[in-house]
Amino acid sequence: MNAINQSGWKPQMNAREGGAPMTSTGNKALMLEEALIFEIGSDETCGVDLPEVDAAASRLGDLARERPIGLPGLSEPEAVRHYTRLSRQNYAIDLGLFPLGSCTMKHNPRLNEKMARLPGFADVHPLAPVDSIQGALEVIHQLAHWLVTLTGMHSVAMSPKAGAHGELCGILAIKAALEACGESGRKVILVPESAHGTNPATAAFAGFTVEDIPATPEGRVDLAALTARLGPDVAGVMITNPNTCGLFERDMKAISDAVHEAGGFVYCDGANFNAIVGRVRPGDLGIDAMHINLHKTFSTPHGGGGPGSGPVVFSEALAPYAPLPFVEKHGDHFVLVEEETARQEQHGSSFGRMVAFHGQMGMFTRALTYILSHGADGLRQVAEDAVLNANYVLRRLEDVLDAPFGGSGPCMHEALFSDEGLAEGFTTLDVAKGLIDEGYHPMTMYFPLVVHGAMLVEPTETESKAALDQFIDALRSVAERAKAGDASLKSAPHFAPRARLDETLAARKPVLVWKEQPLAEAAE
Numbered sequence: 001m002n003a004i005n006q007s008g009w010k011p012q013m014n015a016r017e018g019g020a021p022m023t024s025t026g027n028k029a030l031m032l033e034e035a036l037i038f039e040i041g042s043d044e045t046c047g048v049d050l051p052e053v054d055a056a057a058s059r060l061g062d063l064a065r066e067r068p069i070g071l072p073g074l075s076e077p078e079a080v081r082h083y084t085r086l087s088r089q090n091y092a093i094d095l096g097l098f099p100l101g102s103c104t105m106k107h108n109p110r111l112n113e114k115m116a117r118l119p120g121f122a123d124v125h126p127l128a129p130v131d132s133i134q135g136a137l138e139v140i141h142q143l144a145h146w147l148v149t150l151t152g153m154h155s156v157a158m159s160p161k162a163g164a165h166g167e168l169c170g171i172l173a174i175k176a177a178l179e180a181c182g183e184s185g186r187k188v189i190l191v192p193e194s195a196h197g198t199n200p201a202t203a204a205f206a207g208f209t210v211e212d213i214p215a216t217p218e219g220r221v222d223l224a225a226l227t228a229r230l231g232p233d234v235a236g237v238m239i240t241n242p243n244t245c246g247l248f249e250r251d252m253k254a255i256s257d258a259v260h261e262a263g264g265f266v267y268c269d270g271a272n273f274n275a276i277v278g279r280v281r282p283g284d285l286g287i288d289a290m291h292i293n294l295h296k297t298f299s300t301p302h303g304g305g306g307p308g309s310g311p312v313v314f315s316e317a318l319a320p321y322a323p324l325p326f327v328e329k330h331g332d333h334f335v336l337v338e339e340e341t342a343r344q345e346q347h348g349s350s351f352g353r354m355v356a357f358h359g360q361m362g363m364f365t366r367a368l369t370y371i372l373s374h375g376a377d378g379l380r381q382v383a384e385d386a387v388l389n390a391n392y393v394l395r396r397l398e399d400v401l402d403a404p405f406g407g408s409g410p411c412m413h414e415a416l417f418s419d420e421g422l423a424e425g426f427t428t429l430d431v432a433k434g435l436i437d438e439g440y441h442p443m444t445m446y447f448p449l450v451v452h453g454a455m456l457v458e459p460t461e462t463e464s465k466a467a468l469d470q471f472i473d474a475l476r477s478v479a480e481r482a483k484a485g486d487a488s489l490k491s492a493p494h495f496a497p498r499a500r501l502d503e504t505l506a507a508r509k510p511v512l513v514w515k516e517q518p519l520a521e522a523a524e
C-alpha cells in the first residue's frame with residue numbers, strides 16, 4: 001500500500017493511451033478479456049456424446065424446428081474457464097471490503113451455507129405435506145420469534161422476498177387497515193427527503209400520493225414540518241431509522257405519537273437495523289410496520305438481484321391485516337396457517353398473499369444460523385462494532401473529505417461525505433472511479449440526494465482495524481488527488497477491464513439479445 005501514499009500518484013502504465021490495448025490479446029496479466037459464450041462456442045460442437053436421434057420417430061409434425069436451436073457448444077474445460085474468468089471480473093465480499101452505504105455488505109459466514117445446504121432444508125418442496133416438513137417450519141417459526149423479540153413488535157410476515165417487497169407488504173397492510181375502519185380517503189404518505197428511492201416508489205405503487213418532509217440542517221426529519229402537515233388526508237409516514245444520512249432519528253417516538261394522534265400509521269424502513277439490533281426495539285418507538293432485510297442485518301448473501309428476504313414486523317394494530325401464510329405452533333406440532341383465522345375475521349382480515357408459497361427457505365436457514373451463532377449478546381455487539389467502525393472511518397477522513405453532518409455527533413453505521421472541496425471540475429464519480437484502481441468497489445455515490453455529490457461508506461462490523469486502515473489510506477489518497485486536481489483521475493480506472501462506460505446509454509438502450517454481428521452494430 002506504500003505506492004498510494006506517495007504524493008504525485010501516477011498510474012504505473014498508460015493502458016489506454018491512444019485507445020490501444022497494451023497487450024496483443026487485450027489481457028492484463030491475470031485479468032483476461034472474455035468474449036460472449038456465443039462467440040467462443042459453436043453450434044457444431046458439443047461437450048457430450050449423444051446418440052443420433054431417429055428423425056423418423058419425431059411426433060412433432062409441423063412444430064419441428066427447421067434450424068438448429070443456436071446454443072453454443074463448448075467442451076467442459078472451455079465452459080468452466082469461461083465462467084471462472086467472468087467470475088474473476090466481479091468484485092465480491094469474499095475479495096475485499098465492500099463499502100457500499102445503505103447496503104450492509106457484511107461477511108456471509110460459511111456456517112450459514114453449511115446449514116442451508118442440509119438436504120432437509122435445501123430440498124424442501126413448497127407443496128410437501130406439513131407433517132413431512134416439521135423441521136423447516138420450526139426454522140421459520142424460531143426465526144419469526146427472534147425477529148419479533150429483537151424488534152419488540154407483535155407479529156411478523158415472513159414471506160416478502162426483499163426489502164422493497166417488504167415495504168409493499170407493510171403499506172398494503174396499512175391500506176387494508178384504513179379501508180377496514182372506513183378511512184380509505186387517506187391518500188397521502190409522507191416521506192422524508194433523504195428516503196431510499198424504494199419508499200416513494202412503494203407508496204406510489206400502492207396508490208398513494210407521496211409528499212416530501214424536509215430535513216433539518218443536521219440531517220434529521222423536521223418534526224415541526226411533519227406535524228404541521230398531518231391531517232385527515234394523511235395515511236401515514238415512511239421513515240428510515242437510522243436514516244440514510246447515517247443518523248438516528250431521535251424524535252422517532254414523538255413522530256409516531258403525532259402520526260397516531262392524527263389517525264395515520266407509521267412505516268419504518270428497517271434496512272439499517274444493523275446499527276441498532278439488540279440495542280433499540282422499534283416496537284418501543286411506536287412503529288406499526290417495518291421490514292428487515294435478512295440479506296443485510298442477518299448476513300445472508302445479496303447482490304445480483306437476490307435472492308433476498310424482507311420479513312415485515314407488525315404492531316398489534318396492523319397484525320390482523322398481515323399477509324398469509326404464517327406458521328403457528330400447536331402443542332409440539334407446527335402448522336401452516338393458509339386461511340383467514342377466526343381472530344383475524346373479528347378484527348379485520350389479511351390483505352392476501354405476497355408470494356405463492358412461504359418465502360425464501362434458504363435465507364431463513366442462513367439468518368437463523370447467524371442469529372443462533374451470535375446469541376443475544378453477540379447481536380448487540382454487531383450493532384456496537386458496526387457503529388464504531390463507521391465512526392472510525394468518519395473521523396479519520398473528515399480532514400480530507402467534507403463530512404456534512406460530522407458536527408451532528410457520532411454517526412450510526414455509515415459515514416457520509418460530500419464533494420465539497422474537490423478541485424474545480426472533479427466530482428464524486430472521479431473519486432469512485434479512482435477507488436476501483438485501488439482495488440475497491442466504490443462507495444455508494446450521489447445518495448442520499450439531500451447531500452451534494454454524496455459518498456456514503458458503510459464498513460459493517462465484519463472489517464478489522466487493519467482492513468479499515470487500508471481502505472481509509474486508499475480513499476484518502478484518491479481524495480487528495482481529487483483535491484489537487486490530478487488529471488489522471490479524470491480517466492480512471494486505468495487498471496479495470498472496462499473504464500468509463502456510457503452508463504446512460506447502457507441503461508436506456510441495453511443490448512440484451514446477442515445477434516451474429518459485432519456488438520457496436522447491435523447497439524445502434
Ligand SMILES: *Cc1c(COP(=O)(O)O)cnc(C)c1O
Pocket residue numbers: 102103162163164165196198240244269271272293308310
Ligand atoms: C436496501 C434498502 C432498501 C431496499 O431493500 P432491497 O432488499 O434491496 O429491496 C430500502 N431502503 C433502504 C434504506 C435500503 O438500504
